[in-house]
Amino acid sequence: MPRRKRLVKERLCNLLKYNHTQAEPLTSSSDEPFKNFISINEPPDEDASVSSASHGSVEMLPVDDIQPLELEDFAQKMRTYFMKWSMKMRREKEEGKRAQNYTGKAARTIRHHKQRGKEAAKKNGSTLDNFFLHKQKKAPPERTPTLVNTETSTLAATEVVALEDSSIGWNSNTNEVHINVDPVAIGGELLSNDAESIEEEPEEVLMQAVINSEHQSSSFRDSEATTNDSPDNHVPEVAQHQSPTVLHPNDAEGEDPDDIHQDLWKDHQLMVSVEKRLTQAEREHHNKMEKLLGARLVAMKSLIHFYTSEDYQLTWRQASMMAATGAGKGTWFARRLRQWIMAYIRGNFTYDSLPHTRYGMFKTSLLDDEDLSQRIQQHLQALDRNFKAQDVVDFVTSPAMQGCLGVHRQKIGLRTARRWLKRTHRYGLPEKGMYIDGHERNDVVNYRQLFLQRMEERARRMPIFNTAVGDMSVVMPQLQNGEKLLILVTHDESTFYENDRKHQRWIPLDATAVPQPKGEGVSVMVSDFLSPICGRLKDEISEARIFFHCGKNGDGYFDNDDILKQTNEAIKLFERIYPTAQALFMFDNATTHQKRATDSLSALHMPKSCKIWRPGQPLMRDAILPNGAPQPLYWPVTHQEFPGHFKGMEQILKERGLWRSGLKAQCTTRFADCEDRTNCCCRRILYNQPDFVNQKSSLEELVESKGHLCDFYPKFHCELNFIEQYWGASKFRYRQAPPTDSLAEMEQTMRDCLDDVPLVQIQRYWNRSLRFMDAYRRGLTGKQAIWANKRYHGHRVLPESILEELCEKEIGP
Secondary structure (H helix, E strand, O other): OOHHHHHHHHHHHHHHHHHHHHOOOOOOOOOOOOOEEEOOEEOOOOOOOOOOOOOOEEOOEEEOOOOHHHHHHHHHHHHHHHHHHHHHHHHHHHHHHHOOOHHHHHHHHHHHHHHHHHHHHHHHOOOHHHHOOOOOOOOOOOOOOOOEOOOOOOEOOOOEEEOHHHOEEEEOOOOEEEEOOOHHHHHOOOOOHHHHOOOOOOHHHHHHHHHHHHHHOHHHHHHHHHHHOOOOOOOOOOOOOOOOOOOOOOOOOOOOHHHHOOOHHHOHHHHHHHHHHHHHHHHHOOOOOOHHHHHHHHHHHHHHHHHHOOOOOOOHHHHHHHHHHHOOOOHHHHHHHHHHHHHHHHOOOOHHHOOOOOOOOOOOOHHHOHHHHHHHHHHHHHOOOOOOHHHHHHHHOOHHHHHHHOOOOOOOOHHHHHHHHHHHOOOOOOOOOOOOOOOOOHHHHHHHHHHHHHHHHHHHHOOEEEEEOOEEEEEOOOOOOOOOOEEEEEEEEEEEEOOOOOOOOOOOOOOOOOOOOOOOOOEEEEEEEEEOOOEEOEOOOOEOOEEEOOEOOOOEOOOHHHHHHHHHHHHHHHHHHOOOOEEEEEEOOOHHHHOOOOOOOOOOOOOOOOEOOOOOOOOOOOEEOOOOOEEOOEOOOOOOOOOOOEOOHHHHHHHHOOOOOOOOOOOOOOHHHHOOOOOOOHHHHHHOOHHHHOOOOHHHHHHHHOOOEEEEOOOOOHHHOOHHHHHHHHHHHHHHOOOOOOHHHHHHHHHHHHHOOOHHHHHHHHHHHHHHHHHHHOOOOHHHHHHHHHHOOOOOOOOOOHHHHHHHHOOOO
16 A cells, blocks of 8 residues: 555544544443444455445444534544645645756656556556546446444445435444545545556646535535435435546647637747747846746746647647646646747747746835926925935925825825935035135136246146056156256145044954044144155155144244245255256245245335334335335435434335325225225335335245245145145055054154155146146136046146036036
């Protein structure tokens, strides 16, 4: 006996024992207990005595008395148990099928069924089509419930109550029960007599039988009621048992509704071409194809292979059922396979017509509407720049917006608003850009244009640096007779702080809090000169860089005297390195750099009348008259009335021929109040004189006295001084360095970081400054110059079409 059948038999017997032990025992007129038996169909045994009416041997199981009504519940419980057990076995079988390859499993199934069909054809004379997949079961012969006594081995012709499907009978006189277990009614061929010769069929037959058994259970109630209402105690006729009707998958009479109006599947050549196209699509889109779509393509190709192969000779529906079985699926999946292939043909074999999955395709949000999104953007622009995601939620839920949504009023959550804002915004600190405080002020713009003109004239004698990858070279200028090579040397200061370190890093999960230093710590200022041709200004003996400890406990504050001293040393160093070249020293337009000498010309504090002025301070140098002659501002010491006295503004104007009666020393208390005038008062007239206007700073006088050039960058234009980017690269390296414990270690770390910036990077910074100069020379504003610099970051100058591109991009001032 097969193991599964033996297991079914044991479980059935246990179920019967369990059910009748739960029932209340009954007693008859005699004191002796009745010997009741339950018979189960079993292959004939040699030692068993059976009745001629029985079609199998009988296994006798003693039970207690059972009433007819209790027998009905008992039969229903037995039937429910077998349905549940069959469902469990089917699920286990399907899980095993899914773990196998689709095509291999289907091929093995076909070979297995073909072999079984041949054996059945030889034995029963049936054909392969009648046996393939699910053979239609014939109705078993009419069975009459019988009572069997093991002692007499005779049938008792007594009253028998017919139960559902003629499977259970009860003798009211002897209280004996006979059960004929029909294999189809309780779950397929698991208990059939001929199961020894034919292995178990696919689980679809089993499940269909269980379902049909449920539908047939309604007839039992009617037959039971008829039996109980019978006035005579006779044996009623038992209805003939009919096996459940299972729809044959190979039945080609009825196709799916989608296949009725089209006969594309009948064209075998077309199906073969579809299989080739599916294989080609699988190869071309292998990288982006989802796994479930790949599994569906394998099942679709298996269907076409089974249908078009001459070895199988299957119908369209048979092939689909075979492919679905190989994929571990059922009838629904087979129908879907046929629909997918038809849709692929109607879609002209495109990739989009394949059965793609919808996993990950979420519903569209209310905020995906373009009109609503635009209105929200306009609302956020009208708010302060520090808006929140809650502002979006409040705007959507406002009565005005709800009225626009109409009957489909919807609300959004705070999380949805945040996700929507992340599409066009980011939450965090804004990126630092160029400083624009006063960048486009009139006086600054005017000075910038003059500065650019001077730089354009000097660029003819300056070298050009190519910093492109693979073309890193220096192009020297073509000098005329008597001209010297002009080398740019820029200056600036920057401050490093002791505790300025990177704070974000990978931290172990078990790390504990560590005390941190408070504040920025000690600061060290570095002042240096930088050149695009040599980098830092240094030689083997010395360098122009100095470190300055600011503060009252340090070196004080970096003032004009310190910059003059450092510049003087830088000039000497430059002359040692480039003795035949001329330097162009560039400085920021800061008050420390613009400070004039103590004896320079200045009308800001001059008295109007003759008096002793600034005692103990150096005397002011002589002015220059319009004709070029010097003009002393003090009376000689031998003067009889005012020896060594300051002449005063009135006398100076008289000597220049600019005095008129009634002039005041100054119009108002504040000298800036008459800034737009030229001859309103004595101080304003002298202030606008050429020799006073052209008074140079002490830094310019020092540099020019050595035979070099000196100039100042425009105010608020740090992008023109390329050393600013050098500081940024150095501080980036400094923040990555480990913390230091002493001032000496801090200075050494600063030196290492400053020396680590390569020369080619410095040259690229200089080319970037040249692009900004070219942009301002063309009339671009700061905002436009930033865009143009990013757009053409690999050039020294901007193209001629830059203005047209700005108009196309709608980038205004």
